[in-house]
Amino acid sequence: xxxxxxxxxxxxxxxxxxxxxxxxTSEQLARMMGTNxxxxxxxxxxxxxxxxxxxxxxxxxxxxxxxxxASVTLAxxxxxxxxxxVIAMGHRSQMPGCLVxxxxxxxxxxxxxxxxxVFQKHLNAVTLSxxxxxxxxxxxxxxxxxxxxxxxV
Amino acid sequence: xxxxxxxxxxxxxxxxxxxxxxxxTSEQLARMMGTNxxxxxxxxxxxxxxxxxxxxxxxxxxxxxxxxxASVTLAxxxxxxxxxxVIAMGHRSQMPGCLVxxxxxxxxxxxxxxxxxVFQKHLNAVTLSxxxxxxxxxxxxxxxxxxxxxxxV
DNA sequence: TTTCATGTAACAACATATGTTACGTTAAAG
DNA sequence: CTTTAACGTAACATATGTTGTTACATGAAA
Numbered sequence: 001x002x003x004x005x006x007x008x009x010x011x012x013x014x015x016x017x018x019x020x021x022x023x024x025t026s027e028q029l030a031r032m033m034g035t036n037x038x039x040x041x042x043x044x045x046x047x048x049x050x051x052x053x054x055x056x057x058x059x060x061x062x063x064x065x066x067x068x069x070a071s072v073t074l075a076x077x078x079x080x081x082x083x084x085x086v087i088a089m090g091h092r093s094q095m096p097g098c099l100v101x102x103x104x105x106x107x108x109x110x111x112x113x114x115x116x117x118v119f120q121k122h123l124n125a126v127t128l129s130x131x132x133x134x135x136x137x138x139x140x141x142x143x144x145x146x147x148x149x150x151x152x153v
Numbered sequence: 154x155x156x157x158x159x160x161x162x163x164x165x166x167x168x169x170x171x172x173x174x175x176x177x178t179s180e181q182l183a184r185m186m187g188t189n190x191x192x193x194x195x196x197x198x199x200x201x202x203x204x205x206x207x208x209x210x211x212x213x214x215x216x217x218x219x220x221x222x223a224s225v226t227l228a229x230x231x232x233x234x235x236x237x238x239v240i241a242m243g244h245r246s247q248m249p250g251c252l253v254x255x256x257x258x259x260x261x262x263x264x265x266x267x268x269x270x271v272f273q274k275h276l277n278a279v280t281l282s283x284x285x286x287x288x289x290x291x292x293x294x295x296x297x298x299x300x301x302x303x304x305x306v
Numbered sequence: 307t308t309t310c311a312t313g314t315a316a317c318a319a320c321a322t323a324t325g326t327t328a329c330g331t332t333a334a335a336g
Numbered sequence: 337c338t339t340t341a342a343c344g345t346a347a348c349a350t351a352t353g354t355t356g357t358t359a360c361a362t363g364a365a366a
Contacts, residue, residue, distance in 0.1 A: 002323065002352065003243025004154060011257045012245065025342065033245060036325055041343065057343045058333025074260065086268065088241035090156025092165065092186055099295065103288040104164045107227065111275035115239065115268040122264035135256040142252065155321060155354065178311065189356055194312065210312045211364025309366075318357070326349070335340075 004084040006043050009033045010077060011131065013040070017053075018069060018132050023062030043081055050080040069128035078123050086119050087112045157237040159196050162186045163230060164284065166193070170206075171222060171285050176215030196234055203233040222281035231276050239272050240265045 013029045026037035026044070033040065044063055047053045054066040078084075089112065091105050166182045179190035179197070186193065197216055200206045207219040231237075242265065244258050 001154065001157060001238050001241065001354080003238070004241055004323080005243055005245040006323095007242060008257055008261060009245040011261075012251075012253055015253045015256065023342095027342090035245075037343090038327090038345085039325065041345085042324095045344080055343060056333085057331075057341090059335060059341050061333075061342045063343095074264075085154050085156070085241045087272075088154065088157055088238045089160060090158055092158040092162040092188075098165075099291045100165055100168045100288055102291060103168065103284055104161055107279055107284055107287070108161055108164070111227075111272050114275055115272040118271045119240075119264050119268040122267055126260055131256055131260055134260070135253055138252045138255060154323080157354080176311095180311090190312090191314085191358090192356065194314085195355095198313080208312060209364085210310090210362075212310050212366060214311045214364070216312095307366100309364100311362100311364080313362075314360090316357100316359085318355100320353100320355075322352085322354100324349100324351075326347100328347085329345090331342100331344075333340100333342080336338090 001088050003088075006081040006084055007074075007078055009035070010043050010047065010081055011074070013044075014047075014053075014065065014077070014128060015132055015135055017063065017065050018128070023056060023060070023064045025062040029063065046082055047077070047080045050076065052077065052080055067128075069132060072128045073124050074126045074128075074131070075120060075123035077128070078120075086116045154241050156241075159234040159237060160227075160231055162188070163196055163200065163234055164227070166197075167200075167206075167218065167230070167281065168285055168288055170216065170218050171281070176209060176213070176217045178215040182216065199235055200230070200233045203229065205230065205233055220281075222285060225281045226277050227279045227281075227284070228273060228276035230281070231273075239269045 013024070013032055016029075016032055017024050026040040029040045029044075030037040044053060044055065048055055052065070052067045052072060054064050056062060056064075089108070091101075091108070166177070166185055169182075169185055170177050179193040182193045182197075183190045197206060197208065201208055205218070205220045205225060207217050209215060209217075242261070244254075244261070
């Protein structure tokens with residue numbers, strides 16, 4: 001099945017934005033994510049609604065981070081991108097009268113619920129700044145500067 | 154996103170088959186799952202390959218359970234249906250050179266891995282016979298017999 | 307030899323996510 | 337005050353994957 005990559009993509013651009021001084025345009029972010037500016041606006045709109053980023057129109061405009069990275073977790077961002085489905089499996093049909101269906105659904109739902117809970121718990125445990133620090137650690141290990149890490153332009 | 158329902162569907166028909174004396178045809182099972190006989194054969198073929206069910210051609214043929222329900226877990230069946238993806242999320246792209254990508258992927262992969270492990274663990278803990286017993290318990294609570302629980306024909 | 311069943315390949319339909327175009331709006335620059 | 341750079345958004349197009357369907361071959365029992 002086709003995995004949803006909104007969370008991955010948005011984290012990618014957020015980390016880049018944390019290292020930028022001036023607003024980033026949708027066009028720049030789109031290049032980082034390997035996609036289209038409109039797609040960027042679409043997903044960033046969700047973050048803006050949660051107050052995580054701000055956008056400015058017109059000349060010199062673009063996107064800026066408007067939250068404290070230390071107090072925003074991956075769970076917040078997951079929520080901001082619309083809480084895409086975590087579990088790729090479901091039930092075939094809703095035959096509420098069939099007791100077999102009820103047994104099967106009950107057993108599977110429990111497994112789904114547990115898996116999703118663990119996932120959410122992990123997202124809650126990681127802040128944006130923790131991610132950013134992890135990135136900077138990798139940068140240091142490589143002995144590179146932020147500029148050398150730029151994407152293809 | 155579109156959830157995969159092979160595991161759910163196959164468990165449904167297996168539970169029904171456990172309560173049947175004679176072989177079940179793909180057509181009967183298809184009605185139970187609300188789908189097409191060919192789809193049934195497709196998914197049942199995986200179970201047959203693992204020795205969980207057997208099929209017989211010709212007059213009076215059909216599908217029979219050929220395993221001990223007490224020693225087969227939902228994990229075995231999950232495997233038999235091709236181990237469909239559990240997690241509905243992934244990474245946007247493979248930009249191995251980008252350290253931001255590496256940080257993000259690492260953080261998310263860990264969450265995905267943990268969630269999937271919990272899921273598998275739960276499947277391992279439930280046997281087919283346990284599911285069947287759960288069904289019979291529900292049946293008893295309702296004061297019904299197996300026959301009254303038949304699907305729409 | 308007819309009927310009932312599986313086995314399988316090939317094709318069609320459908321759903322979803324993603325990408326793209328087009329046009330409107332806003333704001334700074336000149 | 338016109339041009340340019342940016343976002344906002346709706347509408348449409350494309351791609352992909354899953355499921356459903358048709359068609360035909362094979363095998364076994366009546």
